[in-house]
Amino acid sequence: MIREAVKSDIEALARIHSDSLPHSLLPRLGEEFLKNKFYPMVVTSENTLLLVKELGGKVVGLALFVYDSRCLEKEIMKHKASLGIAVIKRIFSDHRIFSAAFRRLCSPKIRTDKTEEFIESSKNQMPAISEMPEFYTLAVLPDFRNKGIGTELTLKGLSILQKNDESACIAKPASHIACSFFQKLGFRNIGREIRGPNERPLMIFKKEKV
Ligand SMILES: CC(C)(COP(=O)(O)OP(=O)(O)OC[C@H]1O[C@@H](n2cnc3c(N)ncnc32)[C@H](O)[C@@H]1OP(=O)(O)O)[C@@H](O)C(=O)NCCC(=O)NCCS
Secondary structure, three states, X not given: XXXXXXXXXXXXXXXXXXXXXXXXXXXXXXXXXXXXXHHHHHHHOOOEEEEEEEEOOEEEEEEEEXXXXXXXXXXXXXXXXXXXXXXXXXXOOXXXXXXXXXXXXXXXXXXXXXXXXXXXXXXXXXXXXXXXXXXXXXXXXHHHOOOOHHHHHHHHHHHHHHHOOOOEEEEOOOOHHHHHHHHHOOOEEEEEEEEOOEEEEEEEEEOOOO
């Protein structure tokens, strides 16, 4: 069953997120930060669509879509004190976390491929990239991967966005595997997001014209 996440899922969500994406910034801040700050915020936020896959009463996967990612970053920044403490606690075991956190605070540069048809469409009413919903996180417990759950969560989320009149969604895959996974589901590469020395592919899913 795929359903929207509720508060009682928070512990499972924090665990799946930190186990599946250990190198991303939020998990590097610690599971406690995800459990006590991040997920309580996104579960109740109207700015997010958080889906979970439940099998036999156990949450085995999650998909988090954010309608306005700048707004989410501002919401995260309301927890400045906890963020600061989390960074300080981690600094001895993860000495690059300070620069990683700092980079996240700076506005990213977006480099799009100017030959893309997307740029043409953006002149014709397509919202700017920063105004599009973002597919923020997708994670499935290792024992449940390659069974179609990631695909199911992604397609369900995209169809809910479309019902809510969102015609496009962007994703910034964290790995080559994720990149080819998104490509199979219809996302297209449109450029790169650059934060300091880090670059991530920028992909878009656009509703087909009928
Ligand atoms: C990416 C992820 C969510 C996919 O979930 P999933 O439930 O396994 O996805 P599905 O079963 O629907 O589809 C898996 C597809 O990914 C491909 N895949 C899985 N592992 C792969 C690997 N190591 N290398 C290449 N492709 C791989 C499979 O070939 C499969 O494609 P296919 O259906 O054409 O065979 C899951 O692997 C995961 O949680 N990874 C860690 C977190 C992560 O990277 N999230 C993405 C963040 S942007």
